[in-house]
Amino acid sequence: MQEERKGTTIPRAMGRRTFVRLSAGALATLTAACGDDANPTGGGTDTGTGGSGGASGTASTGVGSTTGMGSGTGTSGTTGGTTGSGDGGSGTTTGGTTGGASCEPDAVEVTFDPDAVPEDETVYPLAVMAGEMKPTSVMLTTIIDEPGTKRLKIWRPSETAGNVVMVVDADVEPDADGYVKVTVDGLCPGTWYRYGFFSGDPDAPTARSTLGEFRTALDDEDLEPLTVALSACTFTGGPWPALQVMSDEYYDMVLQLGDQIYNDDVFDGPATLQDFRNNWRLQLSHPDYKKFYSRAGLYATWDDHEVTDNGKFNRETTDPVDIQKRDNALDAFFEIMPIDSGRPNVRLWRSFRWGKTAEIIVLDCRYERKPSQGIYISPEQMAFLKDRLLNSPCHFKVVMNSVPITNMPLLWDVAEGDRWEGYPAQRDELRDFINQNDIRNVWWVSGDFHVCFVAKLEPDGNDRWSNQYEIACTAGNENPAGWTLFGSQFDYGVGTYRGCIVTFDPLSDAVHVRFIDPDGGGDDYNKALTQL
Known part of the structure; x- marks a missing residue:
């Protein structure tokens, strides 16, 4: 699959990080240590305080590197349990190892075509948004206008047609007003991911939100446009x-x-x-x-x-x-x-x-x-x-x-x-x-x-x-x-x-x-x- 953008044709299998480096003539800096950037004086910081969602009652959940998810509050978003984990199907484990550390330890290659799942704007009426991008984490938000458990899936392209590398496949539970705010950890630096919220059988979803994309922040040593x-x-x-x-x-x-x-x-x-x-x-x-x-x-x-x-x-x-x-x-x-x-x-x-x-x-x-x-x-x-x-x-x-x-x-x-x-x-x-x-x-x-x-x-x-x-x-x-x-x-x-x-x-x-x-x-x- 290809994505058309003005002035560019970006092959999904190549990945946007590689594409941008090649098109800009930048040095291919592939080092990617996976430590979170949490030092308030050393750069890469999120110095905001207060729990996610504050007093408004937003459901704040966390996805750790094991792709487990559970209810939790606070800023780290890493206190979720291990319930609701899944790999979306059987396949080959593809977790990365760079700079002596591993990221995406539970990634698995599966057969999945997210674009073929019908979008349901009645259940998922709003934009999906990604924020707080750090080298190994991101925060995702949306509103789901239907009670009950839904599925968050995060993936990246595979070199095999019809497959994706599934990085996260876990349950999410909107709060009483439909809000979902999820922090995901265990990602790789400088990497483009796609994501969406899905309804139905986790292995055969019947409806979805708008599909979004985000890039994690670069590793500390990377230098590129x-x-x-x-x-x-x-x-x-x-x-x-x-x-x-x-x-x-x-x-x-x-x-x-x-x-x-x-x-x-x-x-x-x-x-x-x-x-x-x-x-x-x-x-x-x-x-x-x-x-x-x-x-x-x-x-x-x-x-x-x-x-x-x-x-x-x-x-x-x-x-x-x-x-x-x-x-x-x-x-x-x-x-x-x-x-x-x-x-x-x-x-x-x-x-x-x-x-x-x-x-x-x-x-x-x-x-x-x-x-x-x-x-x-x-x-x-x-x-x-x-x-x-x-x-x-x-x-x-x-x-x-x-x-x-x-x-x-x-x-x-x-x-x-x-x-x-x-x-x-x-x-x-x-x-x-x-x-x-x-x-x-x-x-x-x-x-x-x-x-x-x-x-x-x-x-x-x-x-x-x-x-x-x-x-x-x-x-x-x-x-x-x-x-x-x-x-x-x-x-x-x-x-x-x-x-x-x-x-x-x-x-x-x-x-x-x-x-x-x-x-x-x-x-x-x-x-x-x-x-x-």
């Missing part, structure tokens, strides 16, 4: 042509930069938990999101509209009604998103290392703000950010920054208080830290403004900070003020939605940025950038 798709500002209900055009491209992951949904109207009403859940169901049942998220795993931050517009909600409010509405919105976010955090111990900021290529640093630029004290991000988050920028061993430091940090043109200063520029002490602190420590190859990616641009952080200056680039995107909403994004500071700027594909290539010390016009499918901007 990494391609990401950027998304932000998708108004509720769709369609989103930018998501459509990106879904036909190759990307290793999605970086979801906030305003993934617009809950403003929900917040204006009773704003119960169920009200927010219903809006998420509308958003994630749309074919554009189902396809976009099925193509790769994602890392996500939020902006304001996951709760409501920033002008409608005081971050420092003591109003119990508004606080309850906010908490309902946050619970609805964490129970559906593949993020290992939740109330009451919300900590969205964390980082993920992909080999020596890039560290993806996820910030929370909304819900730690204290405007009365001039605090944009908490002191703890600032210390974390400085640590990762200074001590990351990766070539690129990619900062997921939901609201732009760029020194914007004068017209934009009417809303200066809603971004980094409105908190000058912390912005200057970060600028001075980067300059004093001569930190190179920090790349900022952002959303919020309903524009797409490529800009240097300052209109002039020859220091490290001023010559860093920010790449901003919108995949949905538009802004007529996009016409102001011109001049030497802005290499590109439009006020309309675009697909955005970015490749971080450490081998050429360059970042290749493409903005794709969904109307014609051609590139509106296509350029390789380097920092001074």
